[in-house]
Amino acid sequence: MDAAQRQLSDQIDQATQRLLDVSRVIPEAELRVPSLLPGWTRAHVLAHVARGADAMRNLLIGARTGQDRPAYASEEARDADIERGARVTAKVLLADLADSAMALRTMARRLPDEAWRVPVRLAGSAPFPAAELLTRRLVEVELHHCDLDAGYGPADWPAAFAAMELAEPMRAQREDRLKYPPAAKPRFAVRPPAPWKPDQRLPGSWLGRRG
Numbered sequence: 001m002d003a004a005q006r007q008l009s010d011q012i013d014q015a016t017q018r019l020l021d022v023s024r025v026i027p028e029a030e031l032r033v034p035s036l037l038p039g040w041t042r043a044h045v046l047a048h049v050a051r052g053a054d055a056m057r058n059l060l061i062g063a064r065t066g067q068d069r070p071a072y073a074s075e076e077a078r079d080a081d082i083e084r085g086a087r088v089t090a091k092v093l094l095a096d097l098a099d100s101a102m103a104l105r106t107m108a109r110r111l112p113d114e115a116w117r118v119p120v121r122l123a124g125s126a127p128f129p130a131a132e133l134l135t136r137r138l139v140e141v142e143l144h145h146c147d148l149d150a151g152y153g154p155a156d157w158p159a160a161f162a163a164m165e166l167a168e169p170m171r172a173q174r175e176d177r178l179k180y181p182p183a184a185k186p187r188f189a190v191r192p193p194a195p196w197k198p199d200q201r202l203p204g205s206w207l208g209r210r211g
Helices: 003-023 042-065 075-087 090-110 113-117 132-147 170-178
Strands: none
Touching: 003 090, 003 132, 042 075, 042 090, 042 113, 042 132, 075 090, 090 132, 132 170
């Protein structure tokens, strides 16, 4: 990873930590209520974020090995996996969310420099360098955190993310979230984000020590 990629990776770490801090205190019943995405509950949103991590990890494995590896086995398999994830218990779902994020992070941190230039492709997209997956993951985590309707909205985005230059369709997706009403305080208690200092362990962190 070069310096810019490491900075993006750190932003992903912190965004993931914020998402997990909120998700871990959502009661089981509250996971089953509608999110801000039509037809999806909060559990669907979290399952989607977990499967998104798996998909990006698949693409990074392909970039590392030189194989043309798909993000998902098929769109039908992706949809079925999200439905399954939305039905499991809160404990299983949150472990899945954290474990899939860690697996993606581990793969990204170990990827050879030359592999970041290998073209990869998500469903419906033109090929793009593997390095762009870091930006796409940050966008995925930040936007879907808003979709939970759990007290986090565009006003809570870090300034670096709010001002980040994004390609389409990411730019339009971020614009869509700006149309959400101000985030209301949820009915359940949310822990404040854990403080972070470089090379120190986060209290209750999914990451432990930064690699």
